Amino acid sequence: MGRSTKAVLADLRNVVEKLAPVAGDRLPSERELCALLECSRETLRGCYATLETEGEIWRHVGQGTFRGSRPVHMPIRDTLLVEGATPPDLMRARLLLEPQVAAEAAVKADASDILHLRKKVDECRAARDRAACEQADDAFHRAVAETSRNPVLVGFLIFLSGARRRVAWQREWDRTYRSIAPNKFQTIHSDQHDAVVDAIAAADAMAAASAMKAHLKAIEAAMSGKATG
The missing domain is CATH 1.10.10.10 (Winged helix-like DNA-binding domain superfamily/Winged helix DNA-binding domain)
Known part of the structure; x- marks a missing residue:
């Protein structure tokens, strides 16, 4: 096989x-x-x-x-x-969609949403291996979508989440995770998640979109081997 x-x-x-x-x-x-x-x-x-x-x-x-x-x-x-989507296809789709989802979440979030998002960030920081890291990351992005209160946006994120379980994405994610010291990878990743939540908590839609875009661009760069710092 x-x-x-x-x-x-x-x-x-x-x-x-x-x-x-x-x-x-x-x-x-x-x-x-x-x-x-x-x-x-x-x-x-x-x-x-x-x-x-x-x-x-x-x-x-x-x-x-x-x-x-x-x-x-x-x-x-x-x-x-989805079966035919490449990792670059998926990253482009995420960059087009998820910043706007974060912006909508900033408009709709209440105090309980912020607590829930903070919890998801903490779970990302506590992840101990690649599989747990990806699972926690997926849960964070879904939580942002759920905060938008728009079931269509949640559905899109679930669809993209399914694409992330395909072999091609998993192979690239594993390579990226191993190419950077795991602790550094998770710290940077979680700090970026925190920035997204901070913007949502401030009800700043533009900042939330910008923070999410910066986060996804960092992932894109890491997966293409162009990450810096």
Whole structure:
């Protein structure tokens, strides 16, 4: 199950040509293809996303995967989009959305919200390993969204949280966490969270958006290997 995505993708292209040569032909099930290609479902789905982007295949829930371009009346599934998202895709989406969520939280927050957010920051500081650190970080960002009192924004954050559980993000997060001394990583991370909460507590929407943007830009820089200090 340790084959590279590039190798699996090359073999999958050959399988598609052989087993589904005509547009509309259905491919074997994921289980069968994983066994044939000797790969995990995560890897297979990532390859599917590439082929779907190229118009080589399309997928329909409950019916399977088919050769050719998606019929115009078939919508693209959001889960497939997440499976194909790269870490830079996700960071860009977060930078577009989360500063505005923080700004809205600054407008809506009350005293109990601030206490809850402070607690989430403390949990981030207390995290003892990478998994706990990411779980606490995810809980903090969700708490900010919940403070906005807007269920649509919360839904978007939950969607992005799901994307963060994909293999590509986890691999980059792990590399970033290990490339910086864990204590330093968590201290910087939590200090940035504190700055967001301070702005929300001051009911300063502009400062909250700015603090969240600075925090996410720092993560982006760290994940790309361009972090300073």
